[in-house]
Structure formats: C-alpha cells, structure tokens
Amino acid sequence: MDDRHDFGNQAAGDVSSGQDASATTRIGLDVGTSKIVTAQGDSRASQAAAQLNAFIGVAHSALAEATLQQNRVPYFRDGEELVVYGSAAERFAHMFNAECRRPMARGILNSQEPAATHVLESILAMLVPQAARKGETLAFSVPAAGPEMEAELTYHEETLKHYCAGRGYTPIAVNEGLAVVLAELANESFTGIGISCGGGMCNVALSYLSIPSLTFGITKGGDFIDASVGQVVHEPSTRIKAIKEDDLDLTRPSEDKIIKALQIYYDKLIQSLVDELYRTVTRTHKLPRTDKPLPIVLAGGTSKPHGFRDRFEQMLLRRQMPFEVGDIRIAEDPLTATARGALVAALAER
C-alpha cells in the first residue's frame, strides 16, 4: 500500500487546522463497529459529530478520482483501488448495490480486513482534531472484554491509544456501557445499568456511584440483525440496515416480509441480551449492596426503533432479577450517548 494517497482531511475541511490555540479540546469518542461519534464541549453543552465506520473500494480511474475530489468525498488510493470511507461509503454502496466493508467487527478492529487500521485512522482523522494543547484528555469507548477476545481487544485498544497520542492527546479508555451511565444517569449519581446496543455488540455495565461493578458484552448487535434478515430475505444487508433505520416499529405486527424478519431478529437479540444479563447478575458476587431500584438506560443505534424499550422491559420482567429494577428508559439521544459519556469522563480527568 505504498502508493496510498489520502484526501480525507481535504474532504472534511481539514478539521485539524483552524483550532484556537488557546482553546481546550476535550473529546469523548465512541468507536463503534457501525459509527464513530465524537462529542466536544463542556458538561452543560456538547456538540456531536459522526461518521459511518465503513468503507468501499471502487476501481481507480482518472475520471472517478477527479469526481471524488470535485465532490469532496473522503477517499484514499490503494494501488488500483480508490477506497471511499466514512458516511460517503454508504452512498456509494447504495449506488452500486454493493455491501460496505467494515474496519471493525464485533466491537474491535477487524483482523480479517487488511485495510482496517488505515481506514479507521482515516475516519478518526476527520473527527478528531489535533489537540489544542499537548496532553489534553480524550476518552474513547471500548467494549467489555470477553474471555475469547482479550488479545484482540488489547490490540484494538492500543492502536487507538497510539493514534490519539499521536494527535497530542492523553487517551483514556472508557467501558462502553459505563459511558452510557456517565451520560444518562448523572441524576442517579451514576448508579444503574447502562446498555449500549451498537452495530457489532451490546455492551452492559452495572455501575454503583460511577464504579463499574460488573461489565459484559454479547457479540450480537445491529449487524447481526442486518445479516440474518438479509440472509433470509435475500437482500443486501446495507438495504436491510436502511429499512431498519428508516421507520421500524417493533410494536406493530406487519405483513411485510422484511419487517417481520426484522422483528423476529430484534426479539432474538433482546432475548440474548436479557438472558446474558440474568446469567451474569445471578452468578456474580459483585452486585452493589444497595436496596434502591437500579435504573436501566438503553442507548446505541440498535435501540432506536420504536418499541425497543417495551420489548426489552417485557422480556426482562419475565426474569427474577436479584435486584429491584427501576426506571427503564431510552437515552436522550441514543446515537451520541456513549460519546457524551466519554466526554464526561474526559472532562473529569482534566
């Protein structure tokens, strides 16, 4: 890949320049399988930005390259291929009725994808400006480590840390579920359960006064639903994803084949999540000793369809949890909750 040329910064308006040198940059970064989201600002107001964590390769030609440049589409040239990345990749996937590729899978860098690291760094470059002052804190989300993915997670985490350190930041890793708690449960003194339902994984953290007592994840998420439904209805998962994100309602029975399949696999995902939650909390000795009901917050793009909360609640209430379940709610903005929570951690670490 020696002849790689990156035009991402030009396309994104060169986010690393134009920063006020006196300003501070504290960033919360949600590195999700499906999307990368940043939050900047302070504890009272934050601004979020997002890019799709995906890319697509198109055959190189002078005309194609000129068109990409003209339209300020972020891409890099990799040999005879032009790799379009970020949110633009989805447009091209629709255009060519092809599948987007992902630099990450199951919450961490995709070891099956040779271009994964470079694509991820290119997308990050569009969202993370150079630190205004050296050593500024950047908090990024990481999934909970399952026993089978410890080694890969270490590689994923260290890659991100070194990239961020190279941009002038002091990076800290924040568990994804805990980030949801930090974003949404401040009024409850960061006590409760945060669940981030992302593209590759669902991450859960049980926090007591901001300390994660229990964390775990399941390697099922939005991608699992898209792929499963795509398989049974013979449609590309990119199209399924578009339908899912458009107006899926889990509360209304539908005769549409795709919607019906989406509802089935959503139920499957939620059931797996509830089962794993039940299994984990009933086997652990780490539950906080509090008699207060624990609220549960659901976040992430996969939790967005209407009725997700109700389905989750129905399935959860069938189980006898060893603690009193409090309010179950969807995050104020499910897509940015993890990044906002990471920002709270970054601000607290100054």
Next chain:
Amino acid sequence: MSLVSPYWPEKYRGEREGCGPELGTQLLEISDDIDDPVIKLKFLRGAIDRQSQYERRIHRLPCPPIRRALYRLHGLRALAPALANADPESQEIVYHRMLAARSKVHRLAGSIVCGSLVIMPLLLLGWSWWPDSSSEPAAPATVLASVAAAPRPAAPALPPPTLMIAAATPPAVQEVAYAPRSPVAEPLVPESLGQTPTTVFLADRGSDWEMYSNGLRVETKFVVDGPRRRYRIADRQQGFKPTFYNQPVGILFHTSESDLWPLEANYGSRLRQSSTELLKYVQRSKAYNYLIDRFGRVYRIVADETRANHAGHSVWAQGDDVYLDLNAAFIGVSFESRWQASEGESQEGRALPITNAQLVAGRNLTNYLRQRYAIAPDGLTSISPRQFLIGYHRDWATGFPFAAFGLPDQYAQPPAAVTVLGFGHDDDFLRAVGKLNPGLITAERMLTEEARVRGISPDALRQERRAVYQKWRAQQRGKSSVASEAPIRQVAVK
C-alpha cells in the same frame, strides 16, 4: 519506545470494587446536591478512591450513627478537590447553595460526636466517683451543650440545620443566611383524603423538571438567574441593622394580568399560546420566581436564590423587624389570572377565579416553599410610597383562598404598612376591594389607640411614622444593592 502504554489511567475500563453501603448512602446524599455531572463524577471518584485510607478503621466502629457521621465527613472532604478546577459558576452553585453549609453542619456534628465520645467516659467516671453526684443531674447536659455551642457563630438567633444551608458567604461581607425569625415552618396542613408525606422532598428530576414528594412538579426549562438576594432589615426602634440577609422569608402571590381564554377545548391552542407568551415575557423581565399556568403547571422562572422583580414598593413586618425590599426577601409566585376591579356597589373587586389545577399546584408549591425556607404565614400589602397609600397594586388585595392553601386568613392580620409606617388608604382602594378587610380595620384602630395613649392626634402619629419610612427608604436607596424594578402587577398576602 514501548508500544504498550501502561501509564494511561484505566479507571473507567474494567470492573472494580466499589464502596460499602454505608459510605455509598452518604455519598449518594451528598452528590444529590451537585448538578454538574463532571463535578459529581470527580467527587464520587475522589471519595471512593480515598476510601481505603479510612474505611477499614471506620468499619470497625460498633455504632452505626457514628460510622455514618464519619463517612459523611470523609465524603464531604472529597468535595474540595472535585471543585478545584471547576468554573467559578459551578463552584458558587455548589458552595453557596448547599454543600459548604452542609459541610459545616456535619463538621459540627462530627465535633459533637467526637467531643461526647471523649467527654462522656470522663463524666461517667466523675459521676461514679463523686459522692453526691445524684444531686447534680444537669452537669452532663451542660457540658454537652457547651461542646455543641462552641463552634457556632455568635449569631443572635441560632437557625435550625435547614436554615444554615446557605450560610456559606464570602467573608468580606457580613451576611447571614436567614432573618432572625421563627425558625421552623408551620406544620403542613393535613389533607383530608389520601396519604401525604411528612416532609416535602425531591423525589425525582429530569433535565428540565423536578418532582417533589407531595406531587409538585416544577418545570425548570425557563429558569434564569436574577441578581443575588441581599437585603437588610430595619428595626422599629434602631433603624437598619448592619447585617445583610440572603434568604427568602415569605411568599408573595400575584396575578399575571395576562389574556385569559375560556378553559374549553376549542381554545386549546390559544390557551397554550397565551401561556407560552406569558412565560417568555416573565422570563425576559424576570418578573416572578414561579408562575402557575391555567393547567396547573408550575414553572420556575427566576431561581430561588436570586431576586425577581415582583414586589415593587411593599413593606412587611414581623415583630420589630420591618422589611422594605421584598423583591429580595420574598419569593414571588404568580397565577396566570387577572384582577377585576369592583363594578358597582354590589360587587367587590376580585381576582378572576383561579382554576382548580392552579389551586392544587399552588398549594403544593406553597407547602414546598414553606418547608424549604421555614416560612411562617404573615400578612402584608403593597404601598404607594409617594402618596403613603396602601393597595397600590391590588391583585389579591382581597379574595385569596387562604383556607384552601392551609394558611390562616391573612386579611385578618393588621398590615404593617398601616401600623408601623402610618400609611392610609383612599376611596379608590375602597371602591376596588368593596369593603375594608378586618385586618385593616384592626390596624386603623391600633393606630388610633396608640395616638390616644401618647396624647397626640392620629394624623400626627401617621406623619411621625411616615417620616421614619422616608428616612429608611432614603437609606436603603443609598446603601443597598437594589436592582432596577420592572413594572409590578401587585402584591397579595401571605
């Protein structure tokens, strides 16, 4: 260079052991008062990180109340580092509102506990040794009282713990939190039906609302800050006292004097639009601390800690203490309603009826404010300082449903403007309210009786009192930091 970076903190990544339930309960209570999530997080993390230094020792203590007090003390100590780099606004909110005062209270409690732990064994030893100790049972209590009293400031009246909440003020200005008045609110009036909580406490809250245990829901999305409350009290004999106060001592009820549409479904959008415009106006002009719309929604507009421009020229007195700056000393609560002047001999002036929802919400809000600020009921009226007349603004000059609010009838109380400052009333006022209320009649009688006892005419007594008022008013204008007054609608009673 190593590719692995072990020096970066991992505090938010992996599972950790938290704190025990006793420390956790104390930290929860302290952190409830912190609004800023970042400060809250820093505080909790700091307190829990430090727990290893003291938890094992405290855990061994056999007495749960002492353990709890010590955990609270250690928790409060973690506040200072959490606020170290916070912006001044956040520091002020946390310090001035609650936490520094709580810290003080709990340091005090800690010293009492520690003091009693040291002294009690000595006393018991002495008691058992002293040959006639049974004849002096008061000794231990006296000693304990002096231990308790030692760290307290030499204030003229000792406020109860809730009143000390806002006592943290800059040392440069001599300022105390609460006026020296009856320190405990009247007990809440029992509801006739259903169970009511013994105290009104914050039960839940969201980003733009607060829910209290008595069913009061306060919408907070319109909240703005006014200037800080800061006022002095005049003593009837000695003039202005040197002390500045910064806590409310009462509630003034107002009517909004805005457009009122019929409460019918056909007018839904107009009702909403009218309320929305009113809210924006009240917010812009910082006219009241609270507004209750016709559907009974309670909006906090100007933060309780700061003054709204609601009272204009009004006076109020309790005992020898006379209050002249009621914007600073009182909380202004307005009902979306309008005052209707008398229309002939047969009809009295009145506020247009408030809705049942407003009544319920107003009662809940009143109970909450009375408990929070230890407000006891009393009466007052608005004045025209140039003409020395009461009732310059007439909303709720008559007809406020005190009984429904569980309050004594304030119209039966002689207004201080008449008894203390010699103000009178004119025919316009009489026409507007229909007839004099019993309080006014009593006030006039008191004034006449005092003049008779002193051997002067009632008019001479009035002139004397008005001269005092003019002097105080001039002093107040010159010395206190009174904010510009927005046009006020009127003052009622409490």
